Amino acid sequence: MKTPVISVKNLVKKFGSFVANDHLTFDVYRGEIFGFLGANGAGKTTAMRILCGLSAPTSGELMVGGYDVYSQTEQIKRNIGYMSQKFSLYEDMTIAENIRFYGGIYGLSVKERKAKEEVLLSKLSLQGERDKLIASLPLGWKQKLAFSVALLHDPQIIFLDEPTGGVDPITRRQFWDFIYEASADGKTIFVTTHYMDEAEYCDRVSIMVDGRIAALDTPEKLKKQFEAADMNEVFLKLARKAKATE
Numbered sequence: 709m710k711t712p713v714i715s716v717k718n719l720v721k722k723f724g725s726f727v728a729n730d731h732l733t734f735d736v737y738r739g740e741i742f743g744f745l746g747a748n749g750a751g752k753t754t755a756m757r758i759l760c761g762l763s764a765p766t767s768g769e770l771m772v773g774g775y776d777v778y779s780q781t782e783q784i785k786r787n788i789g790y791m792s793q794k795f796s797l798y799e800d801m802t803i804a805e806n807i808r809f810y811g812g813i814y815g816l817s818v819k820e821r822k823a824k825e826e827v828l829l830s831k832l833s834l835q836g837e838r839d840k841l842i843a844s845l846p847l848g849w850k851q852k853l854a855f856s857v858a859l860l861h862d863p864q865i866i867f868l869d870e871p872t873g874g875v876d877p878i879t880r881r882q883f884w885d886f887i888y889e890a891s892a893d894g895k896t897i898f899v900t901t902h903y904m905d906e907a908e909y910c911d912r913v914s915i916m917v918d919g920r921i922a923a924l925d926t927p928e929k930l931k932k933q934f935e936a937a938d939m940n941e942v943f944l945k946l947a948r949k950a951k952a953t954e
């Protein structure tokens with residue numbers, strides 16, 4: 709039996725009387741690319757923030773990287789990488805300054821930071837650009853850099869909240885090569901996206917509707933189950949079904 713890296717049993721999160729996460733139950737395994745999908749307001753960010761130790765659940769049993777979400781949030785934060793569209797690199801600092809800054813936050817020594825900086829810049833072919841301000845970079849580069857920075861401390865689990873918003877399909881595809889590489893390295897990827905082509909790239913996909921998990925399986929099996937040609941159709945059929953039962 710595989711041991712889950714993320715284990716969620718009956719997660720409930722309420723804001724007053726509003727239930728944002730309604731008894732979510734799922735496991736995520738080592739090296740897996742787990743897609744967390746849902747329409748706007750379905751409750752994805754709420755659940756992801758709880759898994760990252762940034763917000764407390766109302767109830768449920770949750771373990772992330774072997775740590776308890778109620779009592780071991782500091783250990784969780786040290787063992788995960790987190791990248792969101794909103795929380796990212798400092799625009800008015802250079803590429804190198806950002807890498808050093810985040811290396812410091814993640815507790816790397818000066819020597820480790822220097823070594824990581826070189827590896828990262830060479831991987832991104834940005835050695836000649838290290839003194840450029842983040843503000844001057846195209847969005848696709850900022851995203852690749854933010855992803856690499858989220859990996860600086862070698863976390864075992866990486867949370868990505870809509871990491872590829874606003875860039876063209878080719879740049880998104882390149883970003884996904886980075887995700888595959890990290891997954892092949894044994895890292896677990898938990899990713900939210902609104903792009904259905906990206907849902908196809910995931911090993912398994914969970915689709916949330918109104919705070920609940922309405923479907924969870926591999927893209928192949930979901931397409932079969934919903935008699936759909938692609939994940940977009942799966943998504944639309946689920947949304948229609950939810951509307952019909954309202």
Ligand SMILES: Nc1ncnc2c1ncn2[C@@H]1O[C@H](COP(=O)(O)OP(=O)(O)OP(=O)(O)O)[C@@H](O)[C@H]1O
Binds near residue numbers: 726747748753754
């Ligand atoms: N702090 C809060 N207080 C009250 N309601 C909240 C709070 N945070 C989120 N919500 C509500 O919970 C619901 C789920 O929000 P959440 O941000 O998790 O959705 P999402 O699936 O991530 O959506 P999106 O794709 O737009 O990011 C929304 O109706 C939102 O208004």
